[in-house]
Amino acid sequence: MDIAELAAGVASGNRRSLARAITLIESSRNDHRERADALLDALGHSGKQALRIGLSGTPGVGKSTFIEAFGMMLVGQGLRVAVLAVDPSSTRSGGSILGDKTRMERLSREASAFIRPSPSQSQLGGVARRTREAVALCEAAGFDVVLIETVGVGQSETVVAEMSDLFLLLLAPAGGDELQGVKRGIMEMADLILVNKADGDLLPTARRTCADYAGALRLLRKRSQDPDGFPKALLVSATKGTGLSEAWAEMNALADWRKDNGHWAAHRAAQARYWFAEEVRQALLARLSTAAARDRMRDLGDDVARGALAPAAAARLLLADLGA
């Protein structure tokens, strides 16, 4: 397909064009990559901006149910919603966390919603780039909100936070001991903590959990990009639909404050610089991933392991061999 035609389809908001465009940027074929770059370049100056919302939560907290309920609410308000995922484990687990659209059955049937599974690549760096480019395509396609979901494993939260305007942490009600289970680093990334399943028998526990996290958030250093009262902990119930509009109001209040105070643009610029540096590093390190480089690296690694060669000397030999 012609790139100009595909770009026009994406820009008009056509979901099939968007899906094909994302498939193109996910390809690792060199000729596809060139076309993907041309596509991104053609769409890069649309000026359209979505609200990019990162969402993290461990399995079992109800992420899919939350996204479905929250997404349906936004669609009901006339907004267009895209859902993307960063799941570096998807190749190992044999399927993406978003591979099955039946996870969000109602939302996936909505004309103004777009759901895309995580690209199946084992390298977080590769997944990060594809997801970031998919976000750009969704923005060019005129989506109002882009939700970027991740499971709470390894570095994937950092990756998602670096491409989000707001970062949400979804939690389930739990005893006080669980508080330590959430890594401090993730707490520090969160703009809103949402305690899900705040209904029925779990409501009292959810209230306690929410109060615990609200207390923990107050102990964190105040961030200059936040108005008073943020980051916040709130109660929601994805199954009952309660707390969702309040959460959405808080997200908008925070986004508006940051736009008014210059933090929004500064944050996006800093993210762009970060991804540029990351692209440069990845491109340099990609030279080590050819078959020839890997073979030579294994052989030299054997020499190093048995003490016949020092690490630095072996590195120089490898780079000289690669002409790199």
Add this chain to the structure above:
Amino acid sequence: MDIAELAAGVASGNRRSLARAITLIESSRNDHRERADALLDALGHSGKQALRIGLSGTPGVGKSTFIEAFGMMLVGQGLRVAVLAVDPSSTRSGGSILGDKTRMERLSREASAFIRPSPSQSQLGGVARRTREAVALCEAAGFDVVLIETVGVGQSETVVAEMSDLFLLLLAPAGGDELQGVKRGIMEMADLILVNKADGDLLPTARRTCADYAGALRLLRKRSQDPDGFPKALLVSATKGTGLSEAWAEMNALADWRKDNGHWAAHRAAQARYWFAEEVRQALLARLSTAAARDRMRDLGDDVARGALAPAAAARLLLADLGA
């Protein structure tokens, strides 16, 4: 100075030669680097091995006092002891954590001890390489024990653990809440946790802290490279000198078990492979640190930040410009 002469001096255990050799490997001058490589190559096949002990602990836990007391005990047993440091913050704080030998006044006067401050470089990668090479020089100089000290900041524990045979975590007595303050990752690296200041009024608190950590260690997954009962938490008092010989006995028991079970050699081989891969990565990324690369990167970063260029496209331009 002639490299062969310097190598002979180091191999004979001469401390002045060792100090000069370490100064040579710490130099960033290209001609010095070539001579440093020749020196490491000349000394690389001595077959001498020291017990490399990594030691981490936040400021205030009494690291210097511990190293002085522990080092004096080893020296008293006829062992030769070298002390190195990894402190990536040393340039910022205006002085190395080991810059002042008066921190270990008695040990620094011992003929069979050698104390070397952290190299003053801002890049952890650079500090890691120099320290690793300094460890190799200390081994070639016939030291029996090499202590590698680090403050508990950022990634420096990982760096030290990757060049150590044993990893010690030094802690101060503290209330139960403090347990969460130690990152799980560092707990998982530790072979021994030493609760220092277990004397006088602090003894009861130290006992409780030690029991808390012993309990926490039992919850960690059993590691295949450990005999039953490891990792362990022990009480020590660096000022009173109590618990030091017990801690040393545990270190030797663990080292002997690992040697008998093949883990020792496998661990060193894996570390060598790790550092080889790390050297290759650092050498590739070093191309970004020239003045020309930095200037170009800043300019392209400006374009990316204001949205005129996509991160991936800017990365390709940069690498093409660098001919890299």
